[in-house]
Amino acid sequence: MPELPEVETIKRQLNSKLAGLTIKSVVILKSGREKPEGNKFIKVLTGKKIKSIDRRAKLIVWKFVDGSALVTHLKMTGRLIVVDENYKPQKHDRIIFEIGPQHLVWSDIRQFGHMNYLTSNELNATYDKLGPEPLEIKPQQIAELFKKPKTRKVKVALLDQSTLAGVGNIYADEALFRAQIKPMRRLGQITAKERLALAKAIQEILKQAIKLKGTSSQDYVDANGEQGKFEKMLNVYGRKNLPCKICGTPIVRTVVAQRGTHYCSKCQK
Ligand SMILES: [Zn+2]
Structure with a gap:
């Protein structure tokens, strides 16, 4: 989507x-x-x-x-x-x-x-009804949004449009990889340092993806009918069983929040 x-x-x-x-x-x-x-x-x-x-x-x-x-x-x-x-x-x-x-x-x-x-x-x-726009606030403000509820899984929080607007399945998985956080971790288990890393990862990935006009892994084309170019930058999303680009470990696909979820079991803690 x-x-x-x-x-x-x-x-x-x-x-x-x-x-x-x-x-x-x-x-x-x-x-x-x-x-x-x-x-x-x-x-x-x-x-x-x-x-x-x-x-x-x-x-x-x-x-x-x-x-x-x-x-x-x-x-x-x-x-x-x-x-x-x-x-x-x-x-x-x-x-x-x-x-x-x-x-x-x-x-x-x-x-x-x-x-x-x-x-x-x-x-x-x-x-x-929508949370703030991730590119219109500071990383510290984004980090604050991912403090609670403490039992909530971080991937679930990332997909919740009333917490933060605009992030979906692809960029949630990619931001968690960049921040080295496993998607099923609960917010209460995530440190302040990790939260800030996640906030910065979200902003960096979104900015880079806008520059490359998005990801065309499914049906997406832009208003000119052209595909986006972010797909080659993907580290985990859609890369089940392929080697991690950092450590070579096969990427795991699991289900979190009823959504296909991809991560590296070695790079992400
Ligand atoms: Zn890895």
Whole structure:
């Protein structure tokens, strides 16, 4: 699923192409994952002028000049791709927006994603449920978030969007490897020094992944339809039984928080 670096990449590309433009038309090919549904969605969005495309956590937020917003969650396989007017709709396309001179296609193979039109109050309420943005606070502040509850596993805390926003399965595993902490350790067992190392690891990895436009280990492509380049930097995620790049020990895959979890049993304590 796209995490902070992938969503940030898409957001930057969309913002540079769409900010300041007006939605001329909306065509729904497959209804059911947009709110309000069907014709109401078309009616409310047609004619809206885009102020900017923002990101909060893993959400792409289209902000309109009237204060309302369209919040998009890509989930597992969602894509937002800018195409030209000659584009022919494909099987998994849900909605096509005509925006200024270009078209934007939202497609989703597994259909878990959604698009919700919100008032500014509803948008604020959505933001309030999310933890801070990891690249907008200091490492010391991130470290504070991982002190308690003491019995909680560190990987579970990393995935909790109300603790810290934007980190998902890939970057949680990679940050824990870099900080040399086993994913099943409980917060109460983690030292202050380890917490700070984890906080710095999270920031370093997210920054590096944004620079490389994300990881395309699953279906992710950016708004230009191109893959990210962080995959070759992965140390543990998706590397089950492959040798650790530091010590050569085969990488272990286990399940923590119902999610596939990868770590080096030697490098991580
Ligand atoms: Zn190792």
